[in-house]
Amino acid sequence: MAGVDYLADERNKAEFDVNEMKIVWAGSRHAFELSDRISRLVASDPAFRKDNRPMLSRKELFKNTLRKTAHAWKRINELRLTEEEANKLRFYVDEPAFADLHWGMFVPAIKGQGTDEQHQKWLPLAYKMQIIGCYAQTELGHGSNVQGLETTATFDPQTDEFIIHSPTLTSSKWWPGGLGKVSTHAVVYARLITDGKDHGVHGFIVQLRSLDDHSPLPGIIVGDIGMKFGNGAYNTMDNGVLRFDHVRIPRNQMLMRVSQVTREGKYKQSNVPRQLVYGTMVYVRQVIVSDASYALSRAVCIATRYSCVRRQFGSQNGGAETQVIDYKTQQNRLFPLLASAYAFRFVSEWLKWLYTDVMQRLQANDFSTLPEAHACTAGLKSLTTSATADGIEECRKLCGGHGYLCSSGLPELFAVYVPACTYEGDNTVLLLQVARFLMKTVSQLGSGKKPVGTISYMEQAEHLMKCRCEVQRAEDWLKPSVILEVFEARATRMSVACAQNLSKFANPEEGFSELLADLVEAAIAHCQLIVVSKFIEKLRQDIPGKGVKQVLGMLCNIYALHILHKNLGDFVSTGCITSKQASLANEQLRSLYSQVRPNAVALVDSFNYTDHFLGSVLGRYDGNVYPNLYEEAWKDPLNDSVVPDGYHEYIRPILKQQLRTARL
Numbered sequence: 001m002a003g004v005d006y007l008a009d010e011r012n013k014a015e016f017d018v019n020e021m022k023i024v025w026a027g028s029r030h031a032f033e034l035s036d037r038i039s040r041l042v043a044s045d046p047a048f049r050k051d052n053r054p055m056l057s058r059k060e061l062f063k064n065t066l067r068k069t070a071h072a073w074k075r076i077n078e079l080r081l082t083e084e085e086a087n088k089l090r091f092y093v094d095e096p097a098f099a100d101l102h103w104g105m106f107v108p109a110i111k112g113q114g115t116d117e118q119h120q121k122w123l124p125l126a127y128k129m130q131i132i133g134c135y136a137q138t139e140l141g142h143g144s145n146v147q148g149l150e151t152t153a154t155f156d157p158q159t160d161e162f163i164i165h166s167p168t169l170t171s172s173k174w175w176p177g178g179l180g181k182v183s184t185h186a187v188v189y190a191r192l193i194t195d196g197k198d199h200g201v202h203g204f205i206v207q208l209r210s211l212d213d214h215s216p217l218p219g220i221i222v223g224d225i226g227m228k229f230g231n232g233a234y235n236t237m238d239n240g241v242l243r244f245d246h247v248r249i250p251r252n253q254m255l256m257r258v259s260q261v262t263r264e265g266k267y268k269q270s271n272v273p274r275q276l277v278y279g280t281m282v283y284v285r286q287v288i289v290s291d292a293s294y295a296l297s298r299a300v301c302i303a304t305r306y307s308c309v310r311r312q313f314g315s316q317n318g319g320a321e322t323q324v325i326d327y328k329t330q331q332n333r334l335f336p337l338l339a340s341a342y343a344f345r346f347v348s349e350w351l352k353w354l355y356t357d358v359m360q361r362l363q364a365n366d367f368s369t370l371p372e373a374h375a376c377t378a379g380l381k382s383l384t385t386s387a388t389a390d391g392i393e394e395c396r397k398l399c400g401g402h403g404y405l406c407s408s409g410l411p412e413l414f415a416v417y418v419p420a421c422t423y424e425g426d427n428t429v430l431l432l433q434v435a436r437f438l439m440k441t442v443s444q445l446g447s448g449k450k451p452v453g454t455i456s457y458m459e460q461a462e463h464l465m466k467c468r469c470e471v472q473r474a475e476d477w478l479k480p481s482v483i484l485e486v487f488e489a490r491a492t493r494m495s496v497a498c499a500q501n502l503s504k505f506a507n508p509e510e511g512f513s514e515l516l517a518d519l520v521e522a523a524i525a526h527c528q529l530i531v532v533s534k535f536i537e538k539l540r541q542d543i544p545g546k547g548v549k550q551v552l553g554m555l556c557n558i559y560a561l562h563i564l565h566k567n568l569g570d571f572v573s574t575g576c577i578t579s580k581q582a583s584l585a586n587e588q589l590r591s592l593y594s595q596v597r598p599n600a601v602a603l604v605d606s607f608n609y610t611d612h613f614l615g616s617v618l619g620r621y622d623g624n625v626y627p628n629l630y631e632e633a634w635k636d637p638l639n640d641s642v643v644p645d646g647y648h649e650y651i652r653p654i655l656k657q658q659l660r661t662a663r664l
Ligand SMILES: CCCCCCCCCCCCCCCCCCCCCCCC(=O)SCCNC(=O)CCNC(=O)[C@H](O)C(C)(C)COP(=O)(O)OP(=O)(O)OC[C@H]1O[C@@H](n2cnc3c(N)ncnc32)[C@H](O)[C@@H]1OP(=O)(O)O
Pocket: 068, 069, 072, 073, 076, 086, 087, 089, 090, 093, 099, 100, 101, 103, 104, 105, 135, 137, 138, 143, 144, 145, 146, 147, 177, 275, 276, 278, 279, 281, 282, 284, 287, 288, 370, 371, 374, 422, 423, 424, 425, 426, 429, 430, 433, 436
């Protein structure tokens, strides 16, 4: 029955203009048109086929990724794609590969930490991919504690070179993506030593492999660290191990924007904060927040469409059974995730703006907003990736048994996504950075230093510590001012409580260690407030299109009230709301679910994902799930023969033995 749209009824129910929503989701008409064009380009190119990934061995999988990347690079050049188009092409190819680290970390590290001369030398080579680089920071013994790295870069004034060395097993670089089998170069983070003095961790450009035959250069041991979680999934990436045995590099390969070593071996620091050495991580964390909204929206799209197709129970007089999406339990699990996908999309747009703003300020030697940018990127990376990883798994469960099949697309999406909670900063470690920022802000209240940006609500701390929520009826929860105040009060009270408890310790670091769990919760409350407030800010903008703003308003309220419901302990114990107000919030939430229900499929259609990108039989645009699921099963290599390999060796002898036993 090709061409039939089994979800047509659902699409007809929508109360808003889907085409306008597609533009809101993409960010602009230009972004929508570009994304739409590139997604079709990828979907129609057989070289980008990806449905066979779970069946391939590691070696086949990896070679396949090399082939796809080479093909993508060829198409990018043939079609003369812009950077924005190339980025989208990479996105829709949907396969983690060495090129992500080359473009996403190696190039940004050189750009952010290199001098003008270093840019001139290295960037043209990297832009043409005449060299391929990775970001080699983490070691076997240390990842989170960057200052604990052990690799050394010792300056030799005799030869004007650095000697890069791995003094211990634990100093082996371990994890860098693209390192294992592909990268010719790396930005290596190592302790700089001049004249016997240790100046801490700095970045160095080091060539690893020959540009002629790809063999490792003398003194370098390099390889892949082995299979990772999930068949297929992230195993397309060659995360690697690297050891140096007194490898020499010229002095001008130390990235020298933040600090320099002179010909005489003198160490000098520029007039910029040393934290700029961590700048690449700030950039990538911001990209990861954006990726979270895409990964979650993808899982939600699959679960929503399938929940409309799937029917269980409730048939009367032989009529159709109930669509599982109509169960309130399904809505209570699914719609907050749908709302989160939109919330993360908008907060990521804002974060991109914040990052660009910080970069412009840095160019003008204004470093004042760097701490806030660090706290926001670290905190939002943590919040959005944790929620997305949990959300993808919830979507798998929302699809019942069929969600566990690889053809649902969800197992692979989960396996590829979960390391986002760890890479680019373990999520707990990052929340503790936010907590430090919050404690510093609280300690400065009343000192005359005005909190700015996302923390400016703390200026009203006195009011927020004692205000009472005004909600008397369920509808009162729809007022943005009510929601904002309640979230601000909760975040302030949790931070202030931590600060008060900290002040009871004679040694602040000891106190910080003791209170880690509370500090993490205060940091989460602050980050959830940012997401809620950026959604509300988005709704204050002019948003064209019939019903678009209204339905986004519903999602915003669902996001906020669901967070409130899940964290009732915080809100009630800090006295921000009463238990009566909590039950009114729940009442409102149920009503919002009913309002969103007719719009559910149209809201996921607004992501504009092709069936190729979704990679899911359950999430097909046309909803024609069962015949395709049935057909897909027969494609499994196990079904190549009716009688399986191994029958004669293993099954038949057992059967025969049972026969003998039965005769006895
Ligand atoms: C087919 C394709 C063909 C071609 C296509 C072409 C186009 C393709 C385009 C593709 C683009 C793709 C891009 C996407 C890429 C994304 C993919 C992601 C893949 C995975 C990558 C994973 C990489 C990694 O994991 S790299 C390693 C990351 N490691 C970490 O994150 C370590 C975590 N630890 C830390 O960050 C720190 O050590 C920390 C912060 C925990 C503690 O540090 P330290 O001990 O030094 O600090 P403190 O003493 O606590 O603080 C000192 C002081 O500094 C402040 N601070 C700390 N960090 C920062 C910072 N980052 N920025 C600013 N300030 C910072 C801190 O707040 C303190 O301030 P005070 O004022 O002194 O309090």
